[in-house]
Amino acid sequence: MSSSTAVPAPPPPLPQPADERRxxxxxxxxxxxxxxxxxxxxxxxxxxxxxxxxxxxxxDNPTTQLMNTxxxxxxxxxxxxxxxxxxxxxxxxxxxxxxxxxTVTMMSVAALLIAVAPxxxxxxxxxxxxxxxxxxxxxxxxxxxxAASATxxxxxxxxxxxxxxxxxxxxxxxxxxxLGLGILITMQHTLTTxxxxxxxWRIPFVLGALFAVVVFWIRRRLQETDAFTEQAAExxxxxxxxxxxxxxxxxxxxxxxxxxxxxxxxxxxAYYTYTTYLTKxxxxxxxxxxxxxxxxxxxxxxxxxxxxxFAGMLSDRIGRRPLLITFAVGxxxxxxxxxxxxxxxxxxxxxxxxxxxxxxxVTGYTSINAAVKAELFPxxxxxxxxxxxxxxxxxxxxxxxEYVALWFKSGGHEKLFFWYVSGCALVSLVTYVLMPDTRxxxxxxxxxxxxxxxxxxxxxxxxxxxxxxxxxxxxGRPLP
Numbered sequence: 001m002s003s004s005t006a007v008p009a010p011p012p013p014l015p016q017p018a019d020e021r022r023x024x025x026x027x028x029x030x031x032x033x034x035x036x037x038x039x040x041x042x043x044x045x046x047x048x049x050x051x052x053x054x055x056x057x058x059x060d061n062p063t064t065q066l067m068n069t070x071x072x073x074x075x076x077x078x079x080x081x082x083x084x085x086x087x088x089x090x091x092x093x094x095x096x097x098x099x100x101x102x103t104v105t106m107m108s109v110a111a112l113l114i115a116v117a118p119x120x121x122x123x124x125x126x127x128x129x130x131x132x133x134x135x136x137x138x139x140x141x142x143x144x145x146x147a148a149s150a151t152x153x154x155x156x157x158x159x160x161x162x163x164x165x166x167x168x169x170x171x172x173x174x175x176x177x178x179l180g181l182g183i184l185i186t187m188q189h190t191l192t193t194x195x196x197x198x199x200x201w202r203i204p205f206v207l208g209a210l211f212a213v214v215v216f217w218i219r220r221r222l223q224e225t226d227a228f229t230e231q232a233a234e235x236x237x238x239x240x241x242x243x244x245x246x247x248x249x250x251x252x253x254x255x256x257x258x259x260x261x262x263x264x265x266x267x268x269x270a271y272y273t274y275t276t277y278l279t280k281x282x283x284x285x286x287x288x289x290x291x292x293x294x295x296x297x298x299x300x301x302x303x304x305x306x307x308x309x310f311a312g313m314l315s316d317r318i319g320r321r322p323l324l325i326t327f328a329v330g331x332x333x334x335x336x337x338x339x340x341x342x343x344x345x346x347x348x349x350x351x352x353x354x355x356x357x358x359x360x361x362v363t364g365y366t367s368i369n370a371a372v373k374a375e376l377f378p379x380x381x382x383x384x385x386x387x388x389x390x391x392x393x394x395x396x397x398x399x400x401x402e403y404v405a406l407w408f409k410s411g412g413h414e415k416l417f418f419w420y421v422s423g424c425a426l427v428s429l430v431t432y433v434l435m436p437d438t439r440x441x442x443x444x445x446x447x448x449x450x451x452x453x454x455x456x457x458x459x460x461x462x463x464x465x466x467x468x469x470x471x472x473x474x475x476g477r478p479l480p
Contacts, residue, residue, distance in 0.1 A: 023223055027156035028165060030222045031149045032172040034104045034215045038145045039176030041111050041208040042076070042138060046276075047184050051193075051201040055119040056128045072128075072135050077399035079139025081391040085247075087144020088387030091151060092245025092380060095228055099148040099383065101219045103141045108212030110137035115205035147387030150370035155225035155382075159447055160316055163439070166371035167312030174305040177275070180204065181298055227444040231379040234445075244380040253385055256376040259435055260389040263324070263372065266428030267365035268398030269421055270331050274358045275301065277402045278342075282351055285343045285414065292348050300355040307360065311367035319437040320372050327364025328429030334361060335425070336418040343414075365428075375438035397424060 091099035113134035118127040149169055157165025183204050191200045231244070243249055250257060278300070282293035315323050338358050345351040370386075377385035401421075408417040442448035 024156060024158065024165075027152065027222060027225075028168060030215075030218045031100065031153045031156070032168045034100055034172075034219055035145060035149045035169055036172040036176040036179070037104065037208065037211045037215050038107050038142055039173045040179050040211065041107050041176075041205075042142050043177050044180040044183070044204045044208060045076075045114070045135070045138070047180050048201045048204060051196045054197070055121075055201075056117070056125075056131055058120050072132050075132065076135045076139035076142070077395045079136050080143035080395050080399075081388060083140030083143025084147055084387030084391035085143075085384070086140065088147045088384035089245040090144070091148045091383035091387075095224050095232070096148055096152040096155065096383065097219065097222045097224050099144060100152060100222070101216060103145040103148055104212050104215050104219060106137050106141040107145075108209050108216065110134040110141065111205045111208035111212065113137070115202045115209060143391045144387060146370075146390060147383045150386050151374050151383045152222075152225060154371050154374035155227045155379075155443055159443075161313075162371045162375070163312035163315035163320070163368050164309055165312070166374070167308040167367040169370045170366040171305050171308045174275075174301050174308075178298065178301055178305070181294070183207070185294075226446065227379045227382075230444050230446070245384050246381075247384075249381045250384055250388065253377060253381060257385060257389040259376060259431060260373050260386065261393040262431040263369070263428055263435070264390050264393040265397055266328055266331060266425035267362070267369055268394050269401050269424040270327075270335070270358075270362050271366060272398045272401040273335075273339075273405070273421055274355065274362055277405055278355060280402070281339075281342065281405070282345070284409070286345050286351070288345070288351065293351075296348060296351045296355055299352055300359055303356060304359040304363065307363045308367045311363045312371075315368045315371070315439065319439045320368050320375075321432055321435070321437045323364040323368055324372070324432040325364075325429065327361055328425050328432055330361035330364070331425035332422045332429055334358070335421045336415070339418045339421075340415070372438050375441040375443065379443065 087099050087103060090102065111134075113130055117130040117134070120127055146169075150166065153166045153169055154162050187196060187200055187203065275297075279290075279293045279297045282288040282296060283290055286293075288296075311323060334357075338354055342351060342354045345354060373386045373390065374382055404420060405414075405417045408414050408420070442451055
């Protein structure tokens with residue numbers, strides 16, 4: 001081709017048949033609703049702990065009781081890498097649909113265990129043991145859910161809409177928090193404190209178990225993704241079916257696993273800072289009333305959920321890296337002034353405006369991180385590749401963000417936490433600048449062969465060879 005000849009643009013995607021669009025909508029609903037229920041059950045424990053703490057741990061010190069329940073809450077974070085490994089492996093070996101069904105089953109059992117757990121007065125510390133077992137199941141479930149839903153939503157979406165499809169992971173995740181918060185607010189206005197502490201706290205866990213049963217039925221009706229079906233068939237024909245989803249194969253892609261940890265670092269710290277820690281910060285540092293701070297958080301999270309699909313669609317048009325870089329620059333430069341201003345916010349509107357500014361910045365990460373991670377790995381290890389490094393980074397940095405913030409505060413150096421968040425974002429910024437854009441990655445042989453057609457201007461051999469290996473074919477330059 002001469003230098004004066006323009007490279008032809010890829011042809012626009014063909015219209016999808018009605019049954020194909022229906023299948024993708026069902027996949028989106030099944031993946032998203034299950035994620036919503038998972039995160040509802042995950043967060044409702046922390047929301048209602050103040051009401052059931054003294055039911056399991058005797059004593060006259062409420063702080064000690066809450067610390068005991070918080071310790072059991074923390075165990076869930078420690079189990080997330082285990083769940084990511086076990087269920088990520090299951091998703092790569094037995095299918096995304098199978099793993100999605102298993103995670104929601106585990107969460108349903110965990111919620112039911114908490115709902116029926118006997119109190120200290122009924123069975124001594126056996127009730128606390130049941131609580132611990134339930135939290136272990138929740139941690140494993142949520143560790144596997146992230147990878148299974150991220151992989152499924154990405155693979156089940158049309159190639160030119162992967163950013164949009166995967167954005168619903170954080171839509172559903174945030175809606176799960178909002179659902180739990182809404183139920184808490186409703187019960188606070190309909191039941192007395194004594195009723196909540198006696199039996200009312202069990203209601204949200206019963207609801208969580210019932211929600212999970214409904215989602216189980218929906219997920220059983222899902223179809224497996226084409227990428228996994230294709231890989232499973234080729235693996236069986238080649239006789240290497242047993243290598244799927246193993247740590248040995250993941251080690252061959254350790255560079256991508258390192259990328260997942262590095263790109264997760266800044267995003268998970270920022271997310272937990274501006275969501276779970278925000279209400280406590282407004283109350284403890286800004287001196288805002290609890291009801292006002294809760295309303296700020298509820299409104300900001302609602303608008304945050306609405307933003308996700310729009311950012312996902314934008315990434316489908318301009319690529320993933322521009323949004324990731326915008327997030328990292330905004331978080332690195334903006335965290336200190338935003339958090340400082342929030343610390344002196346005196347009204348609902350000023351706090352809401354600053355919170356929304358922060359969450360708009362964070363949207364550059366949350367809306368597309370699932371797609372980016374899934375697009376980094378080949379099909380045979382995609383779920384495990386997303387699950388394990390993400391769960392480790394999340395447990396080390398996301399789960400500890402609130403503790404680190406309170407540690408700095410207790411030492412009289414609260415503003416050092418702002419620099420900590422900025423530093424984490426800076427590490428991710430370097431990663432985003434060096435990594436390739438993954439938007440145009442072929443996730444299956446069919447997509448790679450479409451790239452290889454003469455009318456796309458692509459070279460057939462490399463694309464087909466890459467598809468046969470199930471390796472992603474990112475258009476950007478590789479890391480040095």
